[in-house]
Amino acid sequence: MMRRAGLPGFWLLMLTLVLGAGYAGLQAQASDHKKVRVNKDESRIQASADESLRIDNAKWDVERNRLYVDGRSSRRATVVLADAASGETLSTVTADRRGQWRVRIYGLNETPCRVRASSNGSSVEKAVEHAPSDCSAPPPPPPPPPPSGGNLGELRVLAANDLGMHCADLDYQVFSILPPFNVLHAQVVERGQGGGEPRLLSDADVRLTYAASSSPLDPAGAGSINTTSGYTAGGVPKTNFWDLGAITGKTLAYDTYAVLYPYDSGVGDSILALFEPLPVDRGLPVPDINELLAGNLVPHQQDMPGSANTPQAFSRFDRDLAFFAGLTVQGQTIGKVIPGVNWFAADGIPILPVDDQGRSNAYPLMKVEARDKATDAVLAATDVVLPVASEADCQTCHAASDDGYSGLASDFAGVNTDADPGNDFMVMTEAQALADGLGPQYLLNAAKVNILRLHDAKHGTDLDNQRPVQCSQCHYSPALDLAQVGPVDDAAGRQQTTHISMSRAMHGHHGSLTFGGGDVFPQMPTPDDPARDQPANTVYPGADASLTVTEYVLQETCYQCHPGKQTQCLRGAMAAGGVVCQDCHGNMEQVGNDFTGQLSAANPAPDGLDLGKRIPWASEPACQSCHTGDAASPNHPAGAVVAPDGIRLLQAYILGEPDAKPIKVADSRFAENESLYRLSNGHGGVMCEGCHGSTHAIFPNPNPMANDNVTAKQLQGHSGTIIECDTCHEPGSLGITLDGPHGMHPVNDTRWVNGHEDLGDKQPELCTTCHGTDGLGTVLSRTAAERTLPRKEGGGTVTLAKGTEVGCVECHENKITH
Structure with missing residues (x-):
């Protein structure tokens, strides 16, 4: 059936606002395939489709002393809400005719x-x-008690995922954005002993392995464990990544990702063919970039532990790390060799967000073990989250209206009145995907097919007949540029030099869309705008009244594609502090305004690249962008959005900055020593992520049961930044010093507590950096745990609750103001 795309935008908008989730009922009975006209304007309006039992939101509002929970079930069903730990019933509610239910409980x-x-x-x-x-x-x-053995002293393992969240498709039949590919970095510290300094160990001292682990407090379910990406314990496949494709007879991993590997004339194929058939639980091959820089091709592959949970070895130890060091564009080297990273690396672990019982778990634990090289005895171990999500909602915009969605990026795809039949394409419905065997993610795959057909209609490509497609074959993505060569063209593979990047295609294109006189993807108010905390429906009619403007805009922008509606990519201390994606990265158009904007057939890369623009995945905000200084010297640039504490910033770029270029304050005590936080190290050569946690998941996670908190609890006994000096140092060995991380004094140390008087009397200005110019404490002097300290004046002890902003007066007179 032919559908015209010319329905006036105003009337379409009015129909949607009036009918809401019932919009799908307007659609006439139609065949599974429909032909529609395409144009350059796309939009989306979400409708209700899933009526299975689920909880969408569960939030505690401390100011209102209120628990809010909402979700979906079958229509008119009775839903009993209980405390999962105690089993105590909290409330009983009946779902409405659409299967929606919500509960508010006070006091x-x-x-x-x-x-x-x-x-x-x-x-x-x-x-x-x-x-x-x-x-x-x-x-x-x-x-756990720290094990030890051999001739080494007591060891500590510091480990972290590099990004705080990796994404991966589960189904590879149509197209793929990202493969199952996770990264784990770890350092081993030999604890100081006999008054000596701690020492970072290398692969000459120990070897490192990882295996699946679990926590009895795991929010996904007690004991949730993820040993394999092949099948659940019940025999249900978690993915088809390793399945053999019908066309080539090779795995779907090969069919999808071979185009990103160089063509080998001797093989007559992509070099990925040399690794076929890729066995279940084995990741894609990754070149050792340090060896590649030296002219040697040394590939590594990482495996999942498998159902037997066999420990897997870290494939590399990086003393130094080449980061785009071999990429020279227009006479300028893009990256560098980063000296002294001294970490064990496991790049490409093919983990997926499904545990062995088939439950969704985006935060699975891996136990990283340091082993004796001679006996293989475990010397130390730490559990760490290997985060992964498959949460992308292409169907919200690209599914057919017959499947309960707006159809504005499929059925109607805008309001172009151009009657050129070459712009028509056949819209796939979920029923047609079922008939074509595109399961089990039928709806998502139907939306993916519609994306390919939309692309074909707009750009004259033939992607729908080339499934499976890997988008970065044409749209360069640094995240998938494993050899770090930049945009290239090669035989039967990548064709990137004349096309915009994946970031510009996704962020820039979608962020520029308008409909009905407004932005399809709404703008986030600045952090100092009171509108952020208003109920969303006061600004956006039809929005859920339980959401704030901030929550609504996040769901309508970043969280349409990035994990956030269910899985929390951004979590931890930053999320708990109210930071959102736009505060660091800017809006969608700003993120997409990258260095590939001028590429064309007449102006290809590398000469066509604009190095004045950001490079996705490599040009990112830094800690120093918000942590510009300390209590004594805040170092705030003009136009900065300052937090109420007067020290930190609420936005990583100044107001009015058109490209959201991050603030840089290289002399801040919190500045990284490299271009990216995840590549930086500091105190004693320890990687920043080893003490502070992964990017996007900075310690601590506000949920006390979260797997993210397990690492810190094992290392120091409580959640949060690794701040206890005796994690790595021998207790009482540090003396009166300010040589700790960021210029800190020893923490929870009796020797410091009893002996810092002379320093405070002679150089009180050194205290003001964290304890404030008034000596009454600041956010920088908060206690990370409850402390009981000896009181020198008057005797006895003083107990400070966790979170106390410690000043002088808690223990003695104010030395700064007197």
Whole structure:
């Protein structure tokens, strides 16, 4: 059936606002394939489709003393909400005719850490966001005793994922954005002993392995473990990545990703063919970039532990790290060799967000073990999250209207009245995807097919007949440029030199779309705008009244594609502090305004690249962009959005900055020593992520049961930044010193507490950097845990609660103001 794309935008908008989720009911009965006209204007309006039992939001509002939970179930179903830990019933509610339900509970004596919704014999659970630290959780397990052995002293393992979240497709039949590919970095510290300094070990001292681990407090379910990406314990496949494709007879991994590997004339194929058939649980080959820079091709592959949970070795130890060091553009070297990273690296672990019981878990744990090279005995171990998500909602915009969505990027695809039949394409519905065997993600795959057909209609390509497609074959993505060669063209593979990057195609294109006189993707108010905290429906009619403007805009922009509606990519301390994506990265158009904007057939890369623009994945905001200084010298640039504490900034770029270029304050005590936080190190050569956690998941996670907190609890006994000096140093060995990380004094150290008087008397200005110019404490002097300290004046002790902004007066007179 032919559908015209010329329905006037005003009337389409009015129909959608009036009918909302019932919009799908307007669609006439039609065949599974429909032909529609394409134009350059696309939009989306979300409709309700999924009626299975689920919890969408579970949040604790401390100011209102209120628990808010909402979700979906079958229509008119009775839903019982309970505390998942105690089983105590909190409320009973009946879903409406659309299967939506919500609960608001005020004045609870004990806030649940996790809630359970039950209906018709089914139940689901979800962790409560912003739950207090004393919520109703079972007590955490004690940190494991550190094992030791051999001729080495007591060891500590510091480990982190590089990005805080990796994304991966589950289905590779149509097209793929990203493969199952995770990165784990780890350092081994020999604890100081006999008054000596701690020492970073290398592969000459120990070898490192990883294996799946679990936590009894895991919000996904007690003991959730992810050993394999092949099949669940019940025999259900987690992905088809390793399945053999019908066309080539090779794996879908090959069919999708061979185009990103160089063509080998001797093989007559992509060099990825040399690794076929790729066995289940084995990741894509990754060139050792340090060897490649020296002219040697040394590929590595990382495996999942498998159902037997066999420990897997880290493939590399990097003393130095080449980061785009061999890429020279217009006479300018883009990267550098980063000296002294001294980490063990496992690049390309093919983990997926499905545990062995088939449950969704985006934060699986891996146990990283340091082993004796001679005996293989475990000398030390730490659990760390290997985060992964498959949360992308292409169907929101690109699914057919017959499937309950607006169809504005499929059926109607805008309001172009050009009658050129070459701009028509056949819209696939979920039913047609089922008939074509594009399962089990039928709806998502139908939307993916519609994306390919839309691309073909607009740009004259033939992608729908070339499935599976890897988007960065043409749209360069540094994240998938494993050899770090930049945009290239090669035989039967990449064709990137004349096309915009993947970031510009996704962020820039979608961010520029308008509909009905407004932006398709709304703009986030600045951090100092009170509108952020208003109910969303006061600004956006039809929005969920339970959402703030901030939450609504996030869901309508970044979280349409990036994990955020269910999986939390941005979590930890930054998220708990109210930071959102736009505060660091800018809006979608600013993110997409990168160095490939001028590329064309007449102006190809490398000469056509604009090095004055950002390079995706390599040009990112830094810690120093918001942490510009300290309490004594804040170093705020003009136009900065300053936090209420007067020290930190709320936005990584100044107001009015058109490209959202990050603020740089290289002399800040919190500045990285390299271009990116994830590549930087500091105190004693320890990687920044080793103490502060992964990018986007900075310690601590506000959910006390979160797997993200396990690492810190094992290393120092409590969550948060690794701040306890005796994690790596022998207790009492440090003396009166300010040589700690960022110029800190020893923490929770009796020797310091009793002996810092002379320093405070003679150089009080050194105290003001963290404790404030008034000596009353600041956010920089907060206690990371409850402390009981000896009181020198008057004797006895003083107990400081976690989070106390410590000044002089807690223990003695104010030495700074007197």
